[in-house]
Amino acid sequence: MIDSPRPGAATRSFPSAVPVAVPISFLGLFFAWPVLTMFVDHLSWSTVADVVRDRSLRGIAWFTFWQAVASTVVTLGVGVPLTWATVRWTFPGVSLLRTISTVPFLMPAVVVAAGVLAIVPERGVGAILWAHLSFNVAVVVRVVGARWALVGATLEEAGASLGASPWRVFRLVTWPLLRDAVRNAASLVFVFCFSSFAVIAVLGGVTRRTLETEVFTQAVRLGDIPTATALALVQTAVVVAALWLGRQRREPVEIGAATETPRERHTRDRISAQWLPPVVAAACAAITVAPLVVVAVRSVRYAGNWTLVGWRALFDGTLARVGVDVLEVLAHSLVFAAVAVVIAVPLAMLTVRRESTSLVERLSLAPLLVSSVTLGLGLIVTFDSSPYDWRGATWLVPVVHAVVALPLAIYVLGPAVRAVGNDVLDAAADLGAGALRRWWSIQLPLVRPAVLRAAGISVAVSIGEFGATSFLARSGSMTIPIAIGQLLGRPGPLLQQAGFALVTLTALAIVVTTRSL
Amino acid sequence: MKKTLALLGAILVVTSCTGATESPGDSAQSGDVTLLAYDSFTPPEGIFSAFEDETGLRVNVVTGGDSGSVISKAILTAGNPEGDVLWGVDNTTFSRAEDAELFTDVAPVDEGDVCINYDKEWYASRTLEPPTSLDALITPTYKGQLVVQDPVNSSPGLAFLMATIAKYGDGWQNWWKALRANDVLVVSDWTSAYTVEFSGSSGKGRYPLVVSYGSSPPAEVLYAATPIDEPPTGVIESTCFRQTEYVGTLRGADNPDGAKKLMEFLLGRQFQESLPLSMFVFPVNPDAELPQLFQKFAVRVTDPLQIPADEIADKRDRWIDEWRAIVL
DSSP, rough: TTTTTOOGGSSSOOOOOSOHHHHHHHIIIIIIIHHEEEEEEEEHHHHHHHHHHHHHHHHHHHHHHHHHHHHHHHHHHHHHHHHHHSSOOOOOTTTHHHHTTHHHHHHHHHHHHHHHHHSOOOOOOOHHHHHHHHHHHHHHHHHHHHHHTSSOHHHHHHHHTTTOOHHHHHHIIIHHHHHHHHHHHHHHHHEEEHHHHHHHHHTTTTTTTOOOHHHHHIIIISSSSSHHHHHHHHHHHHHHHHHHOOOOOOOOOGGGGGOOOHHHOSSSSSSOTTTTHHHHHHHHHHHHHHHHHHHHHHTTTTTEOOOOOHHHHHHHHHGGGTTOOOHHHHHHHHHOOOOOOOHHHHHHHOOSSSSOOHHHHHTTGGGSSOOOOHHHHHHHHHHHOSSSSOOTTTTTHHHHHHHHHHHHHHHHHHHHHBBBOOOOOOOHHHTTTTTHHHHHIIHHHHHHHHHHHHHHHHHHHHOOOOTTTGGSOSOOOOOOOHHHHHTTTOOOHHHHHHHHHHHHHHHHHHHHHHHOO | HHHHHHHHHHHHHHHHHHHHHOOOGGGOTTTTEEEEEEOOOOOOTTTTHHHHHHHOEEEHHHOOSSHHHHHHHHTTTTTSOSSSSEEEEETTHHHHHHHHTOEEEEEEEEEEEEEEEEEHHOOOOOOOOOOOOGGGGGGGGGGEEEEEEEETTTHHHHHHHHHHHHHHHGGHHHHHHHHHTTTTTTSHHHHHHHIIIIITTTOOOSSEEEEEETTHHHHHHHTSOOOOSSSEEEEEEEEEEEEEEEEEEEETSSOOOHHHHHHHHHHSSSHHHHHHHHOOOOOOTTOOOHHHHHHHHOHHHHHHBOHHHHHHHHHHHHHOOOOOOOOH
């Protein structure tokens, strides 16, 4: 009787022998410890009280909040239709459109901001919203797409064949299944916009400040670490409160038809207006990538003429004089991204539970809620003495990338894992399949698209991460965002052209590599 | 799936190989000396090989963030530093280093001027003379032409605020009020100001006057998109504020002897002569010769605006607060 499964044993997502202790220890060591060290060493309640009482800081907190809400709304407004058009339908170029609209997320935010500034000459809220939209549409596509790909077409077709209008089918059949994922995506985008740094710094001018920019200002520019940690604490409290208020009671949703393979569902003959998906996809993608396109055009255009000097400079050795070796930089970034994926994706799989969002899963989202300045500085003061003297270790860079990527990987995997029907797994258990077998033969194939998306988003985070990484000591391991910052941050048109060329090259490389995933 | 597995396999191979070769953090042997610097510390390749051959030390250059980040990190880790020698403190931030007793030994290593640059073509095409003084900037002739950086966020921005305080003393606040009324554009950082808003460089922006460096014109020639003989920009010499950068041995350094030797090398003629074309600053070693390009186009004024470091230390934060209240 030992092999006979207990009732409900199949509801675990992965073999119970695999402990959740692994992700917990990972986050404990590389996230909680450094951040707590900062808070314990530098936080005083009187400073927190000063910060809370400060009128101008209250104004900053309010602006931070409402721009994040507005940014989330516009991002969903473009991201959800785009996901619908590119995940539900198939037409020539669909995967290209889906891929290119996720590219801005991979770019350093500075670059997206520079692109927006080239289109909208005025700094301000409009420019900030566009940059946030461009940057975050990828989140919606990845998170909602992972779920939408699992919504069985047979359900929708059943609805339609019973005479329901497309809108009614969407409202009564599709939306209840998607709601979780949309809410997840919205919370993520909100958190990103709430803690956005580079976009605000470039596009906000000097009057639009957010809590994150103010933490950086206090810690790095003014050297006031106590005020900075107090602000970071307030920032975390506000974002946690906002997420808590925005949460809704979760209703368990099961998708019986989730066993279909994605290909079978991507048909276009169920819609009368066949032109609609391509047009929606193209329009949304255009809004999203326009800032990057502008940068790409800049890379081959200078002072009204077409020119390739920037591209030539990337490879003819000119940039060695400013310490940038493009091939080496690209290689470093790819290796870091690979390591981050190898860490983050398995950890996410260990964390996600089938029955509901577990406490562990919720706790593991914490890296999104704490300012990256605090994490970056915390790493340096924590891992500073033997046997933890890891401050200058190159491997720390992709490890930090994995810390930041893990919550996103979990966001992508969670809804997909929970969408797999219990009946399938229970049936397998009844037939005597062990936990490992059930996981390998049934669970994994079903959530594979989501696993790949989780890997993609981890690559994205790794390549674009600038906040915490920028504080880590690096010896000859420049990443792409830092190289771009170096090129754009010096006088000389040639270096600017080379910087824009590097952005374009990176974007192209990303399109090619993530399409193969 | 096969493709994915193959890719994953390749990734693992790559990472395990590179993992073996790159671990600067582990290599703190007595034969190493670690130089901490900001990201834009870019000496010519191979510059340290003569030093390494002569002393048997290996120089490990470690960068991490911009100047402000590097200083903040050094202060947080004072006494147990990430390296032996720190490059990146200047006269406007020197007080922060002093307060934290960062250094056991410190010396000026290079200098340069922060000055307003102008777009020659913009003024020539309007048959207008570029301004020649800070006074002129608040007159209607030059309304809406200047872009400056936020002194909180930007080191040239802070230097320019110092320039106006050095020039006007207690009257500096009135000058800034007038400048604000004259439609000055304030942006957060040098990159936005010089490469986006300024009309005389790559961004072809709308503002013909920008706060930058006395050494920006030769950079425009060296890194021109198409070869040019003359820089398209000029420097308004009466607006120049002197920035001096320091290099120091960090308190608690693992290798203080190596640090001492490295400091000597950084102040020596060979390294000092490499500074202008690699980092666009002037050497402090009087024996160092300037390259042609610098002799011709770079500006180092003889009588720059200056404020003593201890006065900056006392009043820097207050000045910044007052500036914010006036301009933002």
